[in-house]
Amino acid sequence: MVNLDCPPPPGEEAQGKSEGWNDMQHPKSIEAAFAPSFGDYAPYTRGVRVDRRAGLVDTLENLLSGGQREKILTATLAAAGLEPNGRLLDVGCGTGKLAIAAAQIVGSQGKVTGIDATPGMITRARANARDSNSTARFYVEIGEKLPFTDASMTAVTSSYFFHHLPGDVKERALQEMWRVLMPGGRLVITDYGTPQNLLGHICSFPMRFDYHEYVREQLGGELEELIERQNIGAYELVDSFLGYINVIRIQK
Numbered sequence: 001m002v003n004l005d006c007p008p009p010p011g012e013e014a015q016g017k018s019e020g021w022n023d024m025q026h027p028k029s030i031e032a033a034f035a036p037s038f039g040d041y042a043p044y045t046r047g048v049r050v051d052r053r054a055g056l057v058d059t060l061e062n063l064l065s066g067g068q069r070e071k072i073l074t075a076t077l078a079a080a081g082l083e084p085n086g087r088l089l090d091v092g093c094g095t096g097k098l099a100i101a102a103a104q105i106v107g108s109q110g111k112v113t114g115i116d117a118t119p120g121m122i123t124r125a126r127a128n129a130r131d132s133n134s135t136a137r138f139y140v141e142i143g144e145k146l147p148f149t150d151a152s153m154t155a156v157t158s159s160y161f162f163h164h165l166p167g168d169v170k171e172r173a174l175q176e177m178w179r180v181l182m183p184g185g186r187l188v189i190t191d192y193g194t195p196q197n198l199l200g201h202i203c204s205f206p207m208r209f210d211y212h213e214y215v216r217e218q219l220g221g222e223l224e225e226l227i228e229r230q231n232i233g234a235y236e237l238v239d240s241f242l243g244y245i246n247v248i249r250i251q252k
């Protein structure tokens with residue numbers, strides 16, 4: 001899918017922490033036009049894309065979660081309570097691990113879609129899907145402007161996605177994820193968040209120095225506040241890893 005999203009509104013280019021390749025965000029830029037390896041254009045977002053480290057994200061994430069990445073993805077998927085025939089959207093899907101596992105659960109009658117703002121990630125996710133004969137589909141899109149109709153998903157998940165977004169974009173992404181979820185569906189957000197115990201305070205301590213994207217704000221309960229402000233229902237802490245990588249669920 002070629003995404004011909006509009007260029008950033010005036011003034012927005014200077015904001016946020018988007019890493020490198022910002023020229024790729026304008027679909028008409030020379031670089032975008034001559035970047036066949038990416039396949040898709042990168043849509044504009046103030047979220048932090050991972051163009052230059054797409055191949056490293058899985059490893060880095062595993063290190064940052066004390067080797068528990070697989071367990072965390074499994075817990076996220078379990079919290080979504082998927083059933084055969086289900087329709088799941090994974091936002092900020094990265095290399096597609098969760099979506100590919102979800103596709104096995106929903107079977108041929110269901111549908112699983114992953115979206116990510118980084119074209120290189122989608123290239124990897126599609127290759128992984130091909131290698132594992134998966135029916136999961138992957139597109140370059142942004143979480144804050146989802147190209148899906150209202151109430152079209154039985155579950156929406158995201159893992160390690162929200163900390164890539166500045167606060168106001170987190171809010172828009174949350175609204176969008178809620179909009180596409182059908183009544184009775186589950187929204188599952190797994191990310192760095194409020195420390196739950198002493199271990200969580202210790203493990204999250206380095207993040208307080210703001211070295212990693214927009215994590216620091218989340219350590220102070222930003223995601224929970226956002227959910228409360230949106231008035232979209234009570235959230236439930238389903239699981240926690242290292243005391244601060246939290247799996248939160250809200251049922252619509």
Ligand SMILES: C[S@@+](CC[C@H](N)C(=O)[O-])C[C@H]1O[C@@H](n2cnc3c(N)ncnc32)[C@H](O)[C@@H]1O
Nearest residue numbers: 045047048092093094116117118142143159164
């Ligand atoms: C740390 S990775 C997590 C990948 C995967 N969910 C996982 O758990 O392994 C965060 C992903 O969010 C994506 N991202 C950043 N801003 C985004 C946006 N506005 N919309 C969609 N994806 C975005 C990045 O490209 C990156 O692939």
